Amino acid sequence: MSDHPVTVTLPESLYTPIREIAEAKSQTVEDIVVEQLQSVLSVQLPSLPADEESELVAFKFLSDDTLRNIVHEQMPVRLQEHQQKLMDRNTLGTITPDEYSELTQLVERGQRLILRKAWAAGVLIERGHTITGDDFSPED
Numbered sequence: 001m002s003d004h005p006v007t008v009t010l011p012e013s014l015y016t017p018i019r020e021i022a023e024a025k026s027q028t029v030e031d032i033v034v035e036q037l038q039s040v041l042s043v044q045l046p047s048l049p050a051d052e053e054s055e056l057v058a059f060k061f062l063s064d065d066t067l068r069n070i071v072h073e074q075m076p077v078r079l080q081e082h083q084q085k086l087m088d089r090n091t092l093g094t095i096t097p098d099e100y101s102e103l104t105q106l107v108e109r110g111q112r113l114i115l116r117k118a119w120a121a122g123v124l125i126e127r128g129h130t131i132t133g134d135d136f137s138p139e140d
Contacts, residue, residue, distance in 0.1 A: 017063055056119045070120035074138045
């Protein structure tokens with residue numbers, strides 16, 4: 001396979017994070033652009049709704065700070081407490097059909113949040129960052 005030279009003018013908002021990644025990895029800007037394009041084009045996602053899939057693919061273009069913020073995201077405490085209350089009612093068999101529907105929606109929301117957090121962490125790891133369990137906790 002042969003290489004094909006391409007000249008692209010990047011806006012500063014794209015060039016700066018690419019340059020920073022290149023410096024951090026001791027690579028050229030060109031190498032990082034090729035690496036990022038390869039990773040975007042090779043993304044194999046599980047069967048997800050198109051909007052969720054597009055969002056996750058776009059994570060490759062977010063700054064490290066934005067990705068770290070996503071990793072730290074938490075479901076609001078009031079929703080966590082409400083979900084637990086509904087789960088308890090479900091366990092006791094006292095949940096209504098409307099409450100069960102609400103519980104299902106909250107569980108799906110939590111699963112989407114977990115997927116977003118994991119995907120953001122994966123992109124950070126690909127960029128050479130170390131991620132620990134503490135990184136998934138809310139920021140102080």
